[in-house]
Amino acid sequence: MHLHKYEKIWLIFGGASLVLFLAILGFGAFYLGTHPQSHGVTIDPENVEANEAFQRENLGITQVDDDKYIVNVVASAFNYDLGSDEDGNAVSHLEIPKGSTVLFQVVSTDVVHGFNVAGTNVNMMVEPGYISSMEVQLNKAGEYTLLCNEYCGVGHHMMHATVEVVD
Numbered sequence: 001m002h003l004h005k006y007e008k009i010w011l012i013f014g015g016a017s018l019v020l021f022l023a024i025l026g027f028g029a030f031y032l033g034t035h036p037q038s039h040g041v042t043i044d045p046e047n048v049e050a051n052e053a054f055q056r057e058n059l060g061i062t063q064v065d066d067d068k069y070i071v072n073v074v075a076s077a078f079n080y081d082l083g084s085d086e087d088g089n090a091v092s093h094l095e096i097p098k099g100s101t102v103l104f105q106v107v108s109t110d111v112v113h114g115f116n117v118a119g120t121n122v123n124m125m126v127e128p129g130y131i132s133s134m135e136v137q138l139n140k141a142g143e144y145t146l147l148c149n150e151y152c153g154v155g156h157h158m159m160h161a162t163v164e165v166v167d
């Protein structure tokens with residue numbers, strides 16, 4: 001079989017483009033530790049309280065070691081339950097000391113929600129029936145918006161809270 005010179009050039013160009021594209025895709029997908037949800041830890045969405053982490057008094061932020069925190073969240077249309085403060089008011093603002101390691105554990109009691117701390121690589125899909133978790137180190141002080149980025153109904157845009165990383 002005889003190939004014309006230009007035909008050959010274009011074949012090589014096409015092949016090289018494909019390899020380059022796959023390489024970029026592969027790199028981009030895992031860059032910054034982003035990974036598909038594969039933990040597969042299940043929970044009964046109708047009775048999340050059966051798991052100690054999601055009992056009301058354990059929601060929100062808890063210090064577990066010097067620089068280690070756990071944040072437990074129950075997402076439902078259209079709210080992130082971060083527990084209550086001493087006066088019984090719903091918490092919608094978390095303060096986390098800069099440089100600490102935080103394990104976010106989030107469950108949904110109804111539909112699929114998102115859990116994105118904008119500006120960080122905390123970006124999870126929260127499916128009813130599963131515990132979505134992610135551990136990160138927050139090294140940059142500032143106020144971050146925690147928001148839902150999975151359309152979950154008419155109040156989707158109201159699902160947000162703030163995470164403040166303090167010096």
Ligand code: CUA
Pocket residue numbers: 076077078112113114148149150151152153155156157159
């Ligand atoms: Cu919850 Cu959108």
